[in-house]
Amino acid sequence: MPKIKLDGKILEVEAGKTILQVAAENGKEIPHYCYHPKLSIAGNCRMCLVEVQGMPKLQTACSTPIGNAPPHRKIDEEFDMVISTKTEEVVESQKSIMEFLLLNHPLDCPVCDQAGECKLQDYSYDYGRGFRRAIEDKTPKPKKDLGPNISLYTQRCILCSRCVRFCDEIVGEHELAIANRGHKDEIVTYPGKPLKNRLSGNVADICPVGALVTKDFLFSARVWNLKHTKSVCTGCSAGCNIEVAHLDDKVKRFKPRENEEVNEVWICDDGRFGYHAIQEVERVKKPRKIDANGNQVDTNLRDAISEIVEKVSQVKKVWRAKSIGFLGSAHASNEENFLLNKFANKIIGSHNVGLRAPEITEDEVEFKAGFKIYGDKTPNRKGASQILKAENAYQVYNKIKHGEIKVLFVLGGIPEGGFLPEEEELFKKLDLLVVIDYQDSDLTKSAHYALGGKNYFEKQGTFTNVQGRVQRFSQAVSSQGSFLSDIEILQELMTAFDSHWKEMMPSEILIQIAKEVKEYKGMSLFKIGDLGMLQPQEVLETV
């Protein structure tokens, strides 16, 4: 192993690693723009120049690997490399590079959405000269539309080429390129081919300055005001890890969160902009019921539950427990599905439990670097089916069709709510339909009792993704809909049927799941952590 000296610190590191990586591992920051750990090395921003003893010129830290020196070339007879990052020459070079980068960069930080998380801003403070020497005007370059989601403020661009490499290497679509020469350099798309791949939002994330921005987030908040909550994307069964950025109880954007096992550092546009579909739907703000005249009217939870209990016990007296059905949801968390299962099996004594989930209609898409968008658009089909011990809802549907099930409890949460195919006709046969769903849809409108609920920014729980990785999501904003979460409403119902039921927190429910469902053995919110926990493989194989 080569022995090196980095700013006086003696290290033994693996050969082949770059200086930048070694420095980062040892807590030493070397400024850089074009280098990105997931992309190929370009070495064009020149910000990471460091002094390597024996080399005639400064070297780029991002592209210079650590290597072994032959014995007679060793420095001080022991070091393979001696690297300094803070010499006068390096500092002066950094100042010059900053000056070059800022030569045409407009001073519009007040209106730039990147301000606050901008590398150019940060490095300008840390390494820049602090004033402008050029007296010439800056080259004007207009703002451009690159595609349906992305705008380019051409003048802010420092031409690090991260976005170009992203489209080449991660997406494989080659949509972006750098055109022209000298100070007229700019990022362009090919004529007639806008940037519209399904990962295009990521170019705004990797852009170190405010040049590439998503049209969705543009002007909607200043980043230093945002609060971030760790969560999981519900767009598909991949369960990409995200950070929900929110302000004043409104979700403003999603940012991918690094998880090497799931999404590396990317998310797809469907997930990135998918929060609108969840946030901007009509909500069931108060429990509602259909009264004697067939109109839907507001009620309160206590009345609604006591009426449900009365009706259910009437039905149960005549038709027995088997006449009561339950449908869990692939969009509901493990905890909610577990409670519904408990409700069915333990409290009502019915085994008519199904899993309500939309059909998988899309194919899986895999990109060049291996990032996948799954066809299954539910976040928790795997977890729900493990807990409910049901793959689909056909069994329940059949019993409704034959009139065996008179009462149905339904968990909702499916985006763009409403009935799944066949359901509208089927559910008309029911004597009592109770829906726990945050959205105001056809389903909740036709339900005898719509009890409300929270969307997944407003509650906490766990999802199990397609790999069998159990991941947790936390409450980001306070509820804009009903006051109680789905879990609390379910437990209110359960307590009304059985006063011995002990109400539990989501974390306690997960511990209960861990005790009762073998795939979840030994899990708790703490053990799952930010990056999730894979279900034990041997169990999965036997299932």
Next chain:
Amino acid sequence: MDIATQNLIFSVLKVALVIKVLLLGVTMVILAERRFSAFMQDRLGPNRTFYGGLGQSFADGIKLILKEDVIPTHVDKLTYMIAPIVMMTPALMTGAVIPFGPTIPIAGISLPFIGENLTPLVLQVADINVGLLYFVAIASIGVYGIVMGGWAQNNKYSLLGALRASAQMVSYELPMGLALVTVVLMSGSLSMNEIVAHQQETFWYVLNFPAFMIFLITIFAETNRLPFDLAECEQELVAGYHTEYSSMKFGMFLLAEYGNIITSSALVVTLFFGGWDIPFVDESALGLFGVILSMSVFGLKTSIFIFIFIWVRWSLPRFRYDQLMNVSWKGILPLSILTVVGTAVIMVLLKNFYH
């Protein structure tokens, strides 16, 4: 109508007059204090309410009466309620012995409703022969109001204020008593009327200047005015003994303070400035006009002293507590003893000289 009924009717009228004058006077003094203090500080003071601010005190009075009367939960209720009354009553009662005009010789003259007068009308509510003693006795009751108020509020600031007030009273009543002794030495009587009459015959007792100064200083202390207002000094004790009083109860403390100022000023005038006496003029020769003139002169003299009260308050800083005690016990008390002895010696010499 017999003499007793006549006396009763006149007494009731005189009591009504004195109380009326005192209460109206209080409102005027409060206004005067506010405006004069403003002038001394280059301000204008309240000048909006009714003709140059004349209605200000009435407006404040209406406000105080209409305000919610808060009684804190932790107070001793009975004492708390009584204290303002105990404060207020002596302030009005001391006015009883102050002669505010010459005796009107109406004996034998017939008046409507009353019939033939049997006695001359003395312009003084109660012409008692121990008027001076009565004044001292009643004036010192005022401190009970302060102590009761301070105690009742169950509040350390108020209690401290009350304690200070009582200690101050004890310290300053002694020299005040001695100053009064000089007056008695000179007049040979405790009756207020006779003191005035004696001054009319001989000289104003202000010529005994040390006695006058001592009395003036102690009367400042008696009325708890600056520079002796340690009982309620805002900077240390919030508002002292009336910190937790509100509404008209607070108003009564205010009335008592200014009532005391008026009676004290009147007393100073009576004892040292010849009361209603106009120097070098024989009032009795002018008849009814002389009576009115004398009463006006009495009012004028009193007003001057009220002004001095206000003037001193807005000019001098407050004494520190130890200074207060030093001034009393080491300064004024020996001085007043000397004054008494000196006066006695001079009086004896004068008598020997005359006889």
Next chain:
Amino acid sequence: MATKKVSINVKSVKNDLYLVEVFRGLMLTLKHFMKIGAHAAYQAPLERRAGKISTNKRATIQYPEEKWVPYEKYRGLHRLNKDEQDRTKCVACEMCSTACPADCISIEAERSPWADEYPNDPKKEKHPKKYEIDILRCIFCGFCEEACPCEAIELTEIYDFSAYSRENAIYDKEKLEIVYELTKDGKYYQEGRSLDLEF
């Protein structure tokens, strides 16, 4: 700096007697009393009308009739400046709300209606959809003015503003621009203007 030593002879007879200093104090207040009192006494009925006693004699300002004209750097009510085209200068950068220690400014940005006229100037592209200052919270420190990169928000000389409800004490863009119109020449009090807003 050298310390100046002051000796106070506490134990002198003069100090013990107090009388000299007491007399001097009394005369001083009497002098002031005569100066103002003489005027006030005979002008008492006229005092309601302002300006009868010249201001170098009195400290009181008879408020509704007379108004104090603040000094140049006085920090009063805010205003939102406009540019030559009568458009708001503010670019909704939220520097002011970030700098605000009382957290009384709330801003929501949007694309400005005139953005298309300036394809090369991002600064013209953004403007505030909502700009609200909660005057009840504001401590008039002037940090917002200092933080503003485009001289859009400024504190004016207006000190006599009030409201009968909390809602009316929130100054939105419209109100702040009315304030700008009233104060842009800096002669709000000299010209005797008044805020004609809904209170």
